[in-house]
Amino acid sequence: MNLKVMYCPFPNDAVLIGAGERIIRSHNSKHTLDQFRDKIVLSGPKALSDVMSIQQLYIVAHGSAGAGSIYDDSGKALSVLDLAQQLKDQGLTTSIKKVKLYCCQGGANGINSTAARLKEAMLLKSFNSVTTYGYTLYLAQGALTADGGKLAVDVDDATNRQFGHTSAKSVRQKF
Secondary structure: OOOEEEEEOOOOOHHHHHHHHHHHHHHHHHOOOOOEOOOOEEOOOOOOOOOOOOOEEEEEOEOOOOOOEEEOOOOOEEEHHHHHHHHHHOOOOOOOOEEEEEOOOOOOOHHHOHHHHHHHHHHHOOOOOOEEEEEOOEEEEEEEOOOOOEEEEOOOHHHHHHOOOOOOEOOEEEO
């Protein structure tokens, strides 16, 4: 069984789908025990119905610090409340334990982060056991560091210092 599942809530976004596929390939080439499913799961009826509570769901999207929405490549927004409803409608088990928001700055701004807001929205939709995670920097979609960490784009030193980071390795925040 694959412990990780990559999901794209925007089924027509070739850029995000391609990024998700690169994340899967690069991660699976470096990790043997905690691999992703071979293919990204795209939004659609019952698309998430076979995800088990012990698996981790990664949601690939675009984001920004403290946003209440995630975005596709054209800038179309999906609010975290609508995302939580979409996850439920597509059959994600309400006993899921780990949901990781793989988007730029999804974990930035602490309790006001997109990942924290997603947790609140998921709790409203009866995902009572969920813990969400978000990354603090701008992610290089689909790229990993040499040791398998999530590679972040070093946009500028001031931005990184704002979030307390001096390297280009993003920090994952838990909510």
